[in-house]
Amino acid sequence: MALIAAAACALPIGTLARPLAVIGALIVAGTAAASAWAGAAGGPGGFASAILVLVGVLFAAGAAASGGVARPRGYFALWSLLLAATASAVVATDLIVFVASWESMLLPLILLVSLWGAADRRRAALRLALMWLTGSALLLTGIVALGVGAHTFAFADLAGYRLAAGSQFVLALLFLAAFAVRLPLFPLHAWLAPACGAAPTPVAMVLCAATPAVAVYAIARICVPFFPVAMSDLAPYLAALAAIGALYAAFLAARQHDARTFVAYASLSQVQLVAASAFAATPTGAAGALLAACVHGLAIAAVILLIAALAQRAGTSVLGPRGIAGRVPVLTALTVIALLISIGSPSDFLVLAAVFGISPGVGLVASLGVIASAAYAAIFLRRLLNTTGVADAADLGWRERGPAVALIGLALVLVAVPGVVTDIATRTASQITRTGR
16 A cells, blocks of 8 residues: 555645555554454564554654645655555565565665755765665675575574574674664664754654664564574673663763754664563563554654654754743643653563563663663753743644644553553564474
8 A cells, every 4th residue: 555655646646645645654554453453463463563553653643744845746755665665574474575675665765864854964864874785785695595595585484494503693693783773773873863863854753763663573573583592692792782772872862952863862762772672582572672662653753743843933953041831832741741651651661671581780771771761851851941932933733733642642542551562562472482492
């Protein structure tokens, strides 16, 4: 459906391009949700369905928030093409299809950033392309080596294929390199802040919310079942990197005065904790990673939308010395709610339980990362409430509120009823454990 929407958006249909892009994304999310609800997506398919619902919702909200964009036909065609590639990577059951979809995500992203981005967009797009392509080259090498050795590229067959420990280690590193760049896992994050700062607001949502979720899914779906011994051996080191990265990104977030850069580092800090939980490769770790990815993705996407609305009113994303709470109360309240959801949800307990299971020392560092997220949120909110230039600005209208309220509402549903996601993840991890070990 996303490919059909991409082709339709490229036609001379004027103002219909945006509604088509929204509808295409909602169909992707609705189809995945119906599959999971009907119980047709048990095991790894359940994890995929949850990620696909998240991706569809994020792309629908991003398209809805893309009003007034220049050259809308080209923009929404690329937007829908990016959705199609992302969704195809999630539902792939063959490494050839997966790598084709995985690589197809890059071109629409680069074009969206370089053609519709802000200042310094071309340099940011070039850095993103170079880092992603480096990871892609390693991924392709790993896929060829694994597929040729096993005489198959099908996930179902590869999950039961037994490799020597040394071969597992090398192949796991090749696959992880690609997934870690797009996550991004510390210290492979140099592309994130420049790209988020230069990208159009909806594209920044994809980079901070959708892409990390797909990368976490790839680790859980490919690395854990295909290379169980290597992943078990690497888990303490990978989790330690992620925990250190969470603290480091939290420190950088607390120092930012530019709202877009703050969101990039805040998202980076939270994503490290999601990754640390995924590396545990246990039912608790899978549940924590999936729930955290979904809640974080929805909430941080809402924060990005709301900060963009504030920057539009203030004329800058730099936080300044005068208060705004009484001037745009709805915008302020929604931003506060979304940020608080992004740093605190039931997933934190599952994440920490999984990481402590890997290593108590790493768990302690991860706990400090969770505490640090509260600190940088408090610092940011103080600066946010002191932003200048909005004395005469109108508060959020309903058209602007819609996507943000929808994202926040869905995040609150997951916070209130986490079992909707955690039950799926627990079944996924149990099946992976049975087939991969």
